Amino acid sequence: MKISMQKNNGKLQVAVEGSVDTITAPELSAALKGAWRDITALDIDFAAVDYVSSAGLRVVMEADKYMTQRGGMIIRNLNSDVKEVFEMTGFDELLTIE
């Protein structure tokens, strides 16, 4: 998994690449927590993510929870395989996915 981040005027943009699974999910969680202090918007691009397990969903859930009081979170560009995982668990209904 690769993570790249950019912060502009309180908006944190994150692009993730690869697999967000048991092994890599903690890295994503740590990266977000290290950067999300004082932000007012979180934008996570999943275009290059090809696999998400429940460990990955937990990180997304945790980020959404954190951002609820701070301006909100958008998940972008889920590929069809990954989108299926979000749909299967009802996450697609609860998150802002574009």
Added chain:
Amino acid sequence: MSDNIRRFKYNGEDTLSLPARPEAFDTLRTWLENIAEELQLPTKTGRHLLIAADEIFTNISNYGYPAGGGSANVAVAFNMNDRVLTITFTDTGVAYNPLEAGEPDINAPLEDRQIGGLGIFMVRKLMDEVKYQRDGDRNVLILSKKLDA
């Protein structure tokens, strides 16, 4: 299709023993991907099996052996007659029946959701049947799925 099924190692059965550590998932992934290829499973079916296996193995590697060490045994069997594929996980870790964990309320707002139970919820969605047995000091979890002809 039948010729391809016959090529499946050990007459439709194969087993793998893994250390119960999260990093070992890569080995499990490669092994399952090879089996999916040998059985010429549709990509989507292969992916579903992999997600289910990931969730179960994650439970075992994260919680099965609190003192460290330990291993998990994974067996895949394919029955050519009824076209049912079975993945059996066996471990000698802490007695744990994941099916007794409450189902998450997937309609609850995210902030109210319980973290646990999500993985096994996905497994139940992806497989046709999930059974747990306690066999002496072993946890045996059997996942099965009927494959399309």
